[in-house]
Each structure stands twice: as structure tokens, then as C-alpha cells.
Amino acid sequence: MSDARIERTELPDARYEHGGDDHVFVELDESMSFDANFRAMAITQQIRERDIEGINEIAPANASYMVQFDPDVIRPESVLGELREIAAETDIEEYSWETRIIDVPVLFRDPWTHETLMEFRDRHQTPDSTDLEYSAELNGFDSVEAFIDAFVSAPHMVTMVGFVPGLPWCFQMVPQEDQMEVPKYKQPRTDTPSRTIGFGGAFSVIYPVQGAGGYQMYGRTPIEVLDVDQELPGFEESMVFPNPGDILNYRPVDREEYDAVRERVEAGTYEYDTATAEFEPDEFFESPYEYNERLSEVLYE
Amino acid sequence: MMRILEGGTSTTVQDLGRFGQYHIGMPPSGAMDQFSHRVANALVGNDEDAAALEMTYQGSTIEFTEDAVIALTGAEMPVELDGEPVPMYSAVRVEAGQTLDAEFATEGARTYLAVAGGIDVPEVMGSRSTYTLVGIGGLEGRTLQEGDELPVGDGGADAEAVLGNSVAEERVAGVAPEEGVRVIVGLFDYRLTDESRAELTDAEWTVTPEADRVGYRLEGPELDFVEREQPFGAGTDPSNVVDVGYPIGSIQLPQQPIVVMRDAVTGGGYATVGTVISTDRDVLAQRRTHETVSFEAVTLEEAVEARTARNERLEAIVESLDP
Structure with missing residues (x-):
């Protein structure tokens, strides 16, 4: 397994669409891939650097991106022209970035998400098993333990932030044949505990606040991804902790450690365990498992 | 100061919106009917980005603790000031101690109440708009309720100059339900x-x-x-x-x-x-x-x-x- 590579994805022609008279949406690929995501990030970074008058929002997504603009300042066709020009000049071969590797303690099979998932069993594919049991079986694992092992065996990269403020969508950093996939709930739940670790499609998420949700629920982290008052350590620059390109390392913890970390978070004394490294897509694609191990060493050394 | 005696169905402080944060998952918020919001501000001589109240269906009851000039736009809503009907789409003088009482909208869903000087709640990320999901902007990031107090900005327009302001009905965007x-x-x-x-x-x-x-x-x-x-x-x-x-x-x-x-x-x-x-x-x-x-x-x-x-x-x- 350790010599597996991530095959490069040849992206189709990008699809440019007008979202009303004040948005342009650009789909780089229908399917998720690191190539599509890195290209979305590289292009949006270029758009940001150009600082085009009238463009208010630049939002990279998993395999697409979107800009919102004031049509009284810049015409929709001009925006589209600028985006095509930037895309033509952007080459992800030359793209690398300084990434943060972040330790995310997770109490899997926690009592809070368990209570919620039992409450919404009638909206789930399998009323008689838990979300983890269902996901394990669907992905060909013998046990929930084996599924959790695979889920935490490689880090997950933040490929998009959104839905609600601070929610990271993350894509596990393994070749596609080793990726896991699950459907969302048949009907969305009206409740999800805050800090739930969820999984839907091929994306893991951390729900920042309590609310609606449709992803399978696996556990809960004691740490925050959103602090609107910006009082906690790590939130000095922004009320949102995760950024696209960050790498999350989910680490299973027991109830004792969960409670201890939570206590420090609530006291405002918890410092995130992070490390920084220059992320080189080429090296990652060539030998992802080895590359991930190196990232893990940087974090935990 | 505007003192809220009854909150109404869902009244929030809104300006034109909060921009530049979509990539962290933050929607723009801001007035749902931007045209009516802008007209309300123009009537009382405010800048277009001043914060006003957006009252949904059932409006609020508000006591003014100081003299003010207000204007109502958007959904048709019967509004009285100390029992006297208040015309919409006009700048109206309110004296300290008077109470404004807004009833249920008869046509349309959202009425805007602008006050000269604007509603002076703190800006969050460059906007005073309320976004209730994470509780930011407006007054404590939530809909208004009984007992709330809203500060009014100074530096409002010269009251005497704007008091004659009104907008002819044909100029106003319709709220009629038949439009596509x-x-x-x-x-x-x-x-x-x-x-x-x-x-x-x-x-x-x-x-x-x-x-x-x-x-x-x-x-x-x-x-x-x-x-x-x-x-x-x-x-x-x-x-x-x-x-x-x-x-x-x-x-x-x-x-x-x-x-x-x-x-x-x-x-x-x-x-x-x-x-x-x-x-x-x-x-x-x-x-x-x-x-x-x-x-x-x-x-x-x-x-x-x-x-x-x-x-x-x-x-x-x-x-x-x-x-």
C-alpha cells in the first residue's frame, strides 16, 4: 500500500456559468480530485492578488469556485473574461503553499452524537444500525474499529470552508481507490451537536455550531473551529480556525482526554497543536503514504 | 434611543450587507429588499449604507426616548404614532416620548423603518447587519425583543430639511404578488x-x-x-x-x-x-x-x-x- 501513487487527473474544459447578474460560477470538474481542488485554490489566489475592482467575494470550493461582484462596477462579461485570462495563466505545477498540520482529537462513538443519531433513525438508510456500523459495512470493513482505523490512518485536507461559518470540508489524502464514500442521510436532520465529526460523499466535516445537517455522524471533537468573539487562543486573526489547504489529523482519544481538552478549551487556555510545512503537490502525488507520514512527524515530533 | 416594547414576528437591524467573508462560510445578510431599504434611508437623508430595521409580517412597537425623523417603506403595514396613522414613504417627525406601533403587514412581507442618523449598533466585519445563526451584528446578533434599546446615530440630516420628503407611489417598487x-x-x-x-x-x-x-x-x-x-x-x-x-x-x-x-x-x-x-x-x-x-x-x-x-x-x- 505504501508505494501507491495518486494518479493525476486530466481536468476537462472548465464550465463558466452566470449565477444571476452578480455571480460567476466556474466548475473545474464534476468529480472530486486533488487536481481540481488545487487548481481552484491556485486560481482563486490569483484572483485575490489581482484585486479587481467590483469583485466582493472570491470563494474556492471542492472542485469549483465562485465570485460575487457588484454589476454596477464591473459587467458580468468582463468578470468572465478576467477569470478566463487568469485561468489560462495559472499552472498548478508551479503551485505550492505553506500548510498547517493540525491535531484534531476526536471521541468516536461519543454519547452526544449517539443520542442524536438514534433520534433521527427514521431519516437514515439503516434504522437498525448506527452511522458508523452502516459506513463500515458499506465500505467493506469487518468492524467499526477497522473503519475508524482507516478514517484516521491518513490526514484529511481542508478543500473548502463554508455551509456555515467555519465548517471545513476535508478530503482524505489517499489515492482514490483507498478513499471511502458514504451517502448523506435520506432526509436531513434538524439537529446535529456542535463539534460533530461528520462524513458525506467523500468529505469529512466538523460542524461548528448546533443545527441542521445530513452527514453521517461518527464522533465529537472537544476543540472549536469557530469563535465569533475571537477570545480563544488561535482565533486572533479570524473567527474561523480552518483555512483551505490546512491538513487535519484526526486522532482518536478516550473520554478522559476529551474531557480534559474540553475543560481547557472552555477555560480559554487550550492551544492548538499545529505545525507548518511547505506543501509540495508533486511529492504528495508521487508517494502519498510516505508524504503523510512525514507530515505526521512534523506535527508530533 | 429607541426602546422596543414589542419585538414583532422577526425584526432585525440590517444594512446593505457584509461582504468579503463568503469563503469562510459567512453569507452577506443585509436587507432582503434592498430597494426599499435604500429608499427608506434616502427619505430621512441617511447614507445608503445606514442600518435600519427590517420588520417581517408583524411589526414592532417602539418608544422613542428622543426626537427623531423616521420613514417606512416596503410592505404595506398599518403604523400608528400615539394613535395617529403614519403615512408610508414619507419622512415623519417623532417627538421624544412618542410610541410607534406597527401592525400586521397587509401586503408584502417586509417593512423597513429608517431613522435619521441610522441605528448605531457596532459594526462586525464592516457591517451592522444581523446574522442570527452565529449571533453577530445588529443587537447581540438576534431578532429584537421587549426591553431592547437601540442607539440612534448622531450626525443625522437636518430634520427641518428632510421633513417634506415623500415619494410618489408610482416610483416605488411594487410588492404586488402578480409580478413574475x-x-x-x-x-x-x-x-x-x-x-x-x-x-x-x-x-x-x-x-x-x-x-x-x-x-x-x-x-x-x-x-x-x-x-x-x-x-x-x-x-x-x-x-x-x-x-x-x-x-x-x-x-x-x-x-x-x-x-x-x-x-x-x-x-x-x-x-x-x-x-x-x-x-x-x-x-x-x-x-x-x-x-x-x-x-x-x-x-x-x-x-x-x-x-x-x-x-x-x-x-x-x-x-x-x-x-
Whole structure:
């Protein structure tokens, strides 16, 4: 397994669409891939650097991106022209970035998400098993333990932030044949505990606040991804902790450690365990498992 | 100071919106009917980005502790000041100690109450707009309730100069329910069957009770997607796509359509099939539960023309007013 590579994805022609008279949406690929995501990030970074008058929002997504603009300042066709020009000049071969590797303690099979998932069993594919049991079986694992092992065996990269403020969508950093996939709930739940670790499609998420949700629920982290008052350590620059390109390392913890970390978070004394490294897509694609191990060493050394 | 005696159904402080944060998942918020919000501010001599109250369905009861000049625009709402009816679309003097009482809207959904000087709550990320989901902006990030006190900004316009201001009815954007709502069909519309694609603009949709600042859930015929092998990462339902950003005004299709409004989730994995043009989001924002909506497909050129016409109408109004 350790010599597996991530095959490069040849992206189709990008699809440019007008979202009303004040948005342009650009789909780089229908399917998720690191190539599509890195290209979305590289292009949006270029758009940001150009600082085009009238463009208010630049939002990279998993395999697409979107800009919102004031049509009284810049015409929709001009925006589209600028985006095509930037895309033509952007080459992800030359793209690398300084990434943060972040330790995310997770109490899997926690009592809070368990209570919620039992409450919404009638909206789930399998009323008689838990979300983890269902996901394990669907992905060909013998046990929930084996599924959790695979889920935490490689880090997950933040490929998009959104839905609600601070929610990271993350894509596990393994070749596609080793990726896991699950459907969302048949009907969305009206409740999800805050800090739930969820999984839907091929994306893991951390729900920042309590609310609606449709992803399978696996556990809960004691740490925050959103602090609107910006009082906690790590939130000095922004009320949102995760950024696209960050790498999350989910680490299973027991109830004792969960409670201890939570206590420090609530006291405002918890410092995130992070490390920084220059992320080189080429090296990652060539030998992802080895590359991930190196990232893990940087974090935990 | 404005003291809230009764909050109403859902009254929030809103300006034109909070921009530059979509990429962290923060929607723009801001007035749902931007045209009416701007007219209200113009009537009392405020800058267009001053914060005003957006009162939904049942308005608020408010005691003024200081002299003020106010204006009401948007949904038709019977409003009294110490028992005397207050005309809409006019600058009106309020004296310290008087109480303004707004009743249930008779036509339209959202009434704007602007006060000279603007509502002076602190800015969060460059805007005073309320975003209740995470509790920021406005007053403590929530809808108003009994006992709240709202500071009014000083540096308001010269009261004597703006008191004659009023806007003729024909200049004002209608809130009448028969107008079509124009959309640019696109984004993932190719995922629909030809029949369903036609149905989107042919059908008459009904606004459900789940219609608020987050989104307008509509009810109508069932729309079908073309069957396909789902792309990697999208999820198994034919309505699923690899998660994307949603334009404000876009129509997403979990099963029945939801039009994404200004407090919406910024992205997700449901196919979007078109976007209400910026001008007509104001119209949709005034549509009430159980009223109908018809989508009219327009070209980008027509959408831009509609916006230009709306800007000219707004400019004519502003120019007709003092100061």
C-alpha cells in the first residue's frame, strides 16, 4: 500500500456559468480530485492578488469556485473574461503553499452524537444500525474499529470552508481507490451537536455550531473551529480556525482526554497543536503514504 | 434611543450587507429588499449604507426616548404614532416620548423603518447587519425583543430639511404578488430532464411556511433529474453534486426548490438550476407564505437591463428628495 501513487487527473474544459447578474460560477470538474481542488485554490489566489475592482467575494470550493461582484462596477462579461485570462495563466505545477498540520482529537462513538443519531433513525438508510456500523459495512470493513482505523490512518485536507461559518470540508489524502464514500442521510436532520465529526460523499466535516445537517455522524471533537468573539487562543486573526489547504489529523482519544481538552478549551487556555510545512503537490502525488507520514512527524515530533 | 416594547414576528437591524467573508462560510445578510431599504434611508437623508430595521409580517412597537425623523417603506403595514396613522414613504417627525406601533403587514412581507442618523449598533466585519445563526451584528446578533434599546446615530440630516420628503407611489417598487420573478437558468440545469427544465419556468410555485432570510422553500410539481452514474465524491442521490458555493438567489433542488436568500448556507451538495436576478430578489423577498411565484427565464443582457432600470428609478427617487 505504501508505494501507491495518486494518479493525476486530466481536468476537462472548465464550465463558466452566470449565477444571476452578480455571480460567476466556474466548475473545474464534476468529480472530486486533488487536481481540481488545487487548481481552484491556485486560481482563486490569483484572483485575490489581482484585486479587481467590483469583485466582493472570491470563494474556492471542492472542485469549483465562485465570485460575487457588484454589476454596477464591473459587467458580468468582463468578470468572465478576467477569470478566463487568469485561468489560462495559472499552472498548478508551479503551485505550492505553506500548510498547517493540525491535531484534531476526536471521541468516536461519543454519547452526544449517539443520542442524536438514534433520534433521527427514521431519516437514515439503516434504522437498525448506527452511522458508523452502516459506513463500515458499506465500505467493506469487518468492524467499526477497522473503519475508524482507516478514517484516521491518513490526514484529511481542508478543500473548502463554508455551509456555515467555519465548517471545513476535508478530503482524505489517499489515492482514490483507498478513499471511502458514504451517502448523506435520506432526509436531513434538524439537529446535529456542535463539534460533530461528520462524513458525506467523500468529505469529512466538523460542524461548528448546533443545527441542521445530513452527514453521517461518527464522533465529537472537544476543540472549536469557530469563535465569533475571537477570545480563544488561535482565533486572533479570524473567527474561523480552518483555512483551505490546512491538513487535519484526526486522532482518536478516550473520554478522559476529551474531557480534559474540553475543560481547557472552555477555560480559554487550550492551544492548538499545529505545525507548518511547505506543501509540495508533486511529492504528495508521487508517494502519498510516505508524504503523510512525514507530515505526521512534523506535527508530533 | 429607541426602546422596543414589542419585538414583532422577526425584526432585525440590517444594512446593505457584509461582504468579503463568503469563503469562510459567512453569507452577506443585509436587507432582503434592498430597494426599499435604500429608499427608506434616502427619505430621512441617511447614507445608503445606514442600518435600519427590517420588520417581517408583524411589526414592532417602539418608544422613542428622543426626537427623531423616521420613514417606512416596503410592505404595506398599518403604523400608528400615539394613535395617529403614519403615512408610508414619507419622512415623519417623532417627538421624544412618542410610541410607534406597527401592525400586521397587509401586503408584502417586509417593512423597513429608517431613522435619521441610522441605528448605531457596532459594526462586525464592516457591517451592522444581523446574522442570527452565529449571533453577530445588529443587537447581540438576534431578532429584537421587549426591553431592547437601540442607539440612534448622531450626525443625522437636518430634520427641518428632510421633513417634506415623500415619494410618489408610482416610483416605488411594487410588492404586488402578480409580478413574475426573473431568473437566469443555468449552473446545473443540464441535470434536469427536458420536461422538468421546462416545468421550472412554466409552473406556478407556492411559497411554503419555510420562507425566511435563509431561504424560500417552494412547493409545486416534482422535478426529475437525468439518471447518471454519480461523479466521485458527489454522493449517491441524483440531486447531489460535489459540494459547490451557492450564489445568493440560486434555486437549489434537494427535492422541492429552495431559493437561497441572504442568510443562506454558502455552499453545499445540491444541484442548483438557476439564479433569481439581483433586481428581482427584492420582489421575492416581499412574497408571503401561500402566495405564488412564477419564474421567468431571461438572458444575461435582460438581467443587466433590469438592474440598470432599477438603478435609474432609485436615482430619480434620491434626486427628488432633500437634502
